[in-house]
Amino acid sequence: MSLKDKLVSSYIAFEDHLEDDSPIHDLRNDAIKVFEEKGFPSKKEEAWKYTSLNALLKNDYSVFPSNKSSLELKDVRKYFLHEIDTYKLVFVDGVYNSFLSETTHDSLDVCLLSSALNKTKYKAVIDAYFNKTAVKESLTSLNTAFAKEGAYIHIPKNKEVEKPIEIINFSTGSEAAVLLQPRNLVVVGENAHVQIIERHQSLNGNQVLTNSVTEIFAEKRAYVDFYKIQNDAHTASLIDSTYVSQEQESHCRVHTFSFGGKLTRNNLNFYQKGERCDSTLNGITIIEGKQHVDHNTLVHHIAPNCESHQDYKGIFDENATGVFNGKVYVEKDAQKLDAFQQNNNILVSDKASINSKPQLEIFADDVRCSHGCTIGQLDEDAMFYLQSRGIGKKEARALLMYAFANNVLEGVKIPELKARINKLIANKIGVSLGFAL
């Protein structure tokens, strides 16, 4: 039986177990129909031209993994930003782990989607926001159909959340192949501020496919900083679909650090609905081996006087492959817009490759849209400069790669997280430099 058929037939059993009055009952039924009709995306689709899921779909995934293994904090502590105090939402094989988590209902909600879906006091928020930005695309629909657990974050008006919120999805390898479908809902009220760090971590060498969907709503003047740390095992694959809906004068920034995993696909969609919105989409990709990272971004400008900034840097070694497909869509009312998109890549090996495709669709006549893309090797003049100062080839290469990615790192506003990412980059590049990065 194909994975698609297995999922469709599993859905019936899944839905049977749920309470009939679930507020998203109808959404689920509609969503599974969309998935059933469209199936998994194939390379025939323009948006999936350079990324094939075929090999991944051959695994016999357990759709409802059993949660048998328990995790000790000492074994997984390194995956948390433990240097500072944070709220934590930890899921192990798709199931909430209260022992490792730190939730709150004290002036803001950092809790579970499962309880938000089941308790009447959250019904108004669920009705107003859940699945309201997610498009009827097949993988997102598949996630919606099985949406059951994930992060529920609701920041009320004027609340500045001081502690970052960490969302960590562990998979323990209790089964040979596992399909996980976390679903996160983030609602940031008017003038509220929040920082969120999300991570998927496989702890064993089993096949993990995560089909994650996150919806983020930024109300007027809200500030959202979202960091995605993708440094997973070589057997773990991730399809991340994140939808960001912005109201007037809100600032949303999503930073994606892709350093590992077998196949990673980031569908990052921004919708600017109010005037003077500011969106930032940043990414650093450093991969090697046979890893594949695909960034598929959309910034949909609907309202006037807005800005968007995209800056993606990629370093590809060995046989690694990358895709950048960045679309900027400007509606005719989105005048006085400033949209910027940049994608720079370094191919370290002859066998590495990157497909970079900027797409601009502009229906307004008074806008400034710019885009640029470079694909190259390390600059020989720069190498010579460093070597002539006594710095060896390997270190010189590392220094240049670090310099290349650096400006994206500047956007990380949590110093401890920045230090962590610096360290990850140094490890990835494979040298310890003569100073602390």
Added chain:
Amino acid sequence: MLHIKDLHAGVEEKEILKGIDLDVKPGEVHAIMGPNGSGKSTLASVIAGKEEFEIIKGDLEFEGEDISELDPEERAHKGLFLSFQYPVEIPGVSVTNFVKTAINETRKAKGQKDMPAGEMLKKIKEKADLLEIDRKFLSRSLNEGFSGGEKKRNEIFQLAMLEPKLAILDETDSGLDIDALKVVANGVNKLKSKDNAVIVITHYQRLLDYIVPDYVHVLMGGKIVKSGNKELAKELEAKGYDWIKEELV
């Protein structure tokens, strides 16, 4: 110290240096002058070991050792330094961190331990004062957003920190106003000793008023066509290069 004999070098099929002879002894200052495209920067790059240039024939020795096959960093470890005409920008790496890395990489190559932090700081302060470099400047990203003058001053700061045996200054005067030129030249003069040597590559005589050469060589068409003392530089400044061309004919 530096011994170059009948050196021919170029890029791919194109020969740029067509038989250079040059001997530099400890304590000496040599100036290499010449019109654009005569091969001045190529000579500097070939001595420092830039990969794209190939030595076709001839000798390139530093302190009695053939260095023609060595990587640029190995030449640096032996005490060669090239001040770049166009220094490269390295965002995210401060001037201080870069200099520390360069010094410690050289020490590592010599089997020495890293320079103790206290000693390093003291040295940085001393050399920054020598070149009238502001402390804030040292924490900026290397060459990023630097003015032409700041880049050159930073090159000489690295020279001061690394204390090479032979320093080659490639067009260090370009982009410098007269005050900055004096500071840079003063720095170079203070670093000079009977044990080290300097090769100054320049278009103009201006810098040589401050860094006074023992020898002046004119490079044209990939060859040293005339050598003399500092008076030759003045003559070139006054008369240009054409008279040498005529002399050669």
